[in-house]
Amino acid sequence: MKITEDMQTLGVESLVTIAEQFTFSDRVTGVQAFGSGNINDTFLVTLDSATEKHFVLQRINTQVFRQPELVMRNMRTLTEHVRDRLQRTPANRRWEVPRVLLTKNTQDIWQDSCGYYWRAISFIENSQSFDTLQDSSLAAEIGYALGMFHNLISDLPPEKLADTLEGFHITPLYLQQYNEVLAKTQPQPSPEINYGWKFVSDRLNFVSILEDAKATGKLPLRLMHGDPKINNVMFDTATHKAVSVIDLDTVKPGLVHYDIxxxxxxGCNPAGEETEHWTGVYFDTDLCQGILQGYLSVAQAFLTENDYLYIYDAIRLITFELGLRFFTDYLAGNIYFKVKHPEHNLARALVQFKLTESIESQETKIRQIIQDLRIINK
Incomplete structure (x- = not known):
């Protein structure tokens, strides 16, 4: 994980001191950068403890999450609900939900002398995550994990959680931001930038398809994870079965279709979103079938007729949306996503645009997969 410049000013002692705010009797023996997230600064804390040996320490990015207290309230409401569900109806296999750890004065968030907000979350021991699905046998587990997550929160009313990211996954708003940035910037034209401009302008007619379906009542408002990338699914290191869905900052009222x-x-991009070889990116329909099969095995209980009708549109739209967001951030000067070099967001955008093209070229096949699995899971 890349540590941002202002994080580099914090020494090991400072990070240890921060971690100690969330411990009681256990001694902190190490703090190291952890994960590959683009938003928060994340660290793995090691404890001298006979019970829990690790926890996750994060500095919340308040440029993105402007109300960190609401983020933590959401997280506590969600995790307590899921733990209650699991106690009343235990899963027939290992399944864990991260716990919010409290400070010594029983707060779920701690503010340092610089004004930064920190929080601690339990670590899912004996687990690992993957950035790409190199093994197709894991595909159904990825789908199962998202279906399990949706199922466990399907009876939690959306109004119980605050909308901590207004506009998040509202594609027409991202298009509006793109147009505003485009009007203010004059980037030097290049084949890649020209490709991006044309790609977006050729697809303006479908950006509101899911929001229109929500507005007309075809798709219901539910709770969604908001960022169910495959590296937010944790796998048991021994059984290779999914055991948890993490990174719960973005859980909010929305459409489950954005998650799907x-x-x-x-999950269906074998090259991963950070590949430098964007021209070879493609959407793997075999992985698509595996993920959907796993998802529907759990989620069929609450999906409606219309839910199935919009799954293809969701796959296409969310891929385009992320590409649009990366492209917009590149044009704006890389102000939202962490980058390793000035062209990083442009490269990310090209990967998503190429993936969108691959999805579009396989529309008939993808729709058939959805239909076939729907029949199987009836």
């Missing part, structure tokens, strides 16, 4: 689409977008 995002899970398939990230």
């Amino acid at each position: 689409g995002d899970c398939l977008r990230s």
Whole structure:
């Protein structure tokens, strides 16, 4: 994980001191950068403890999450609900939900002397995540994990959680932001930039398809994870079975279709979203079938007729949306996503645009997969 410049000013002692705010009797023996997230600064804390040996420490990015207290309230409401569900109806296999750890004065968030907000979350021991699905046998587990997550929160009313990211996954708003940035910037034309401009302008007619379906009552408002990339699914290191869905910052009222689409977008791109060889990116329909099969095995209980009708549109739209967001951030000067070099967001955008093209070219096949699985899971 890339540590941002201002994080580099914090020494090991400072990070240890911060981690100690969330411990009681256990001694902190190490803090190291952890994960590959694009938003928060994340660290794995090691403890001298006979019970829990690790926890996750994060500095919340308040440029993105402007109300960190609401983010934590959402997380506590969600995780407590899921733990209650699991106690009343235990899963027939290992399944865990991260716990919010409290400070020594029983707060779920801690503010340092610089004004930064920190929080601690339990670590899912004996687990691992993957950035790409190199093994197709894991595909159904990815789908199962998202279906399990949706199922466990399907009876939690959306109004119980605050909307901490207004406009998040509202594609027409991202298009509006893109147009505003485009009007203010004059980037030097290049084949890649020209490709991006044309790609977006050729697809303006479908950006509101899911929001229109929500507005007309065809798709219901539910709770969604918001960022169910495959590396947010944790796998048991021994059994290789999915055991948890993490990174719960973005859980909010929305459409589960954004989750379904995002899970398939990230899971069905064998090259991964950080590949430098964007021209070879493609959408793997075998992985698509595996993920959807796993998802529907759990989620069929609450999906409606219309839910199935919009799954393909969700896969296409969310892939386009992420490409649009990367492209917009590149044009704006890389102000939202963490980057390793000035052209990083442009490269990310091209990967998503190429993936969208691959999805579009296989529309008939993808729709058939959805239809076939729907029949099987009836």
